[in-house]
Amino acid sequence: MAFDKMELRDIEVWDGNFAAAQALRQCQVDVVSAYPITPSTPIVEGYAKFKSDNYIEGEFVMVESEHAAMSGCIGAAAAGGRVATATSSQGLALMSETLYQASGMRLPIVLNLVNRALAAPLNVNGDHSDMYMVRDSGWIQFDAFSPQEAYDLNFIAFKVSEDHDIRLPAIVNQDGFMTSHTAQGVHTMDDDTAFNFVGTYKPMNDMLDFENPVTHGVQTEEDWHFEHKARQHNDLMTKVGPKIDETFEAFAKITGRKYNQVESYDMEDAEVAVLCMGTSVETAREVASEMREKGIKAGVVGLRVLRPFPFMEVREALKNVKAVASLDRSSPNGAAGAIFNEVCTAMYAADNRPLMSGYIYGLGGRDLTKSHLVGLYNELDANVKAGKVTTQLQQFIGVRGPELAYL
């Protein structure tokens, strides 16, 4: 091979960005087309340095905008290469048109999305507005709660995305700053083990196959558009989930780290549960343990996969719980929170229908503190005792002024 391998310690102290950059290096991506933006900048910066230092055999394309970054990825993916990029917030917003092109064209691309609020007011800190903005774009969406998971989920994302039964692009989310810039111990794989897990890229209908010319990005009107979209939705609803499970299993075999579409903590006997994403999961777990010492049977459900939404897995996780709070870190701007909606859908036809409430929190990087969560669990406990939701269905946590509640 024309590039050098890197010696890694078993545990390295990496932040989420560097962990993602290392994963991209180990996957030996053919083309990274990128336009750096805070807080995801160090991913492509780190990757570019690996490239300059001869740790990568591939192309790094600096483009003029995020729209061009994803367009470059689409061209490279259609041409038959392993492709990745990274962005955040406004960058994703500019990229959003092309995200639909990528998924509709069934091109496997891995996008590291370091979650950040959307302006206005301008804000560089972490919330899930960008993640939510593209939730209907047909991409698979994973969520990392820590740098370790940002590293691991990149390998899993390539493996799922590039599978010929799947062929859908995947986003690996991590919280801006809280994960992306917070260094923690990360268990590594050596270069060969890591690369062998994802394997050599297998092209499908690639444009560089000159003996079998194909046209990518074709137009279909009312005669065929619906069938293409139906097929994409069908594959997301029926094929992607099992493939993710299979890939989680395979990953556990080589690393010992087992992921699940829905991560359950202390849910076996939990009466009240908080369901959330990102770094909040860790805080909630700590508070849940403390609540148990106070006699409240608290549990936590972390969403590892946002799309396709793991309805059955959520239903399974919540099958014994009496009250559940769904936490949305994005302003729904005139509706119920997205996760609250999905969880309600998951539980509507379930045998057990827990008391369900939704909370909006943490916008623009506002901390979700332990005391917020203590209050939340106490509220859920009060709901259980009253046998009904005692508050309005949608509340805000941690915002100034009189309490905000709707529905």
Place this chain on the structure above:
Amino acid sequence: MANKGWDEFEIGAMLRTFDGSIDNIAGTRQEDRKYTENSSYTASVADWRLIKPVFNKDYCIDCQFCWIYCPDVSIISRDKKLVGVDMDHCKGCGICVEVCPTNPKSLLMYSEQEDEESVIANWPKKDEGEA
């Protein structure tokens, strides 16, 4: 396209131009290529055209300008001789007429309904005033 179900086509917004694999496509004439029904070669867009080019071979010097400039590959040339216009794909832009260097021109634009034989019988004479 055959009436297939939603899960019976190849995934992705992609279409194949040819049936099976190809070899030496540059050396194969269009009429000899195995285009699929997805290729625009088999589709007529003649109804996009309001005016049409008429070719008068009496004045043509086979310079191939029209063949090179046609944006839709609609000038049919064989062995470097212009033999006609592909009227299924010509959109009537008139570029072939603009670039034709002969006097009088060997290609002129006429209304779609004009009869070709009578147009050629009444073709303009050489413009003596032209340099």
